[in-house]
Ligand SMILES: [Zn+2]
């Protein structure tokens with residue numbers, strides 16, 4: 057059974073449906089997704105701005121001029 061997963065920054069968190077119009081038909085389930093690129097994003101990798109959900113990928117694009125904030129530093133650099 058395919059799961060809807062967040063794919064931001066290599067994240068593979070399975071997303072729980074926000075609502076199920078028809079519980080038997082997965083096509084109708086609504087998941088948290090970015091309102092800009094329409095790709096699924098978990099709560100950790102998306103923020104809500106004025107009622108819009110924007111994933112981190114798009115947020116970085118929108119804030120392209122600013123240097124990336126080190127909020128999501130999970131120590132991945134040190135693992136290499
Ligand atoms: Zn996006």
Ligand SMILES: [Zn+2]
Pocket residue numbers: 062063064067068069097098099100101
């Ligand atoms: Zn995520």
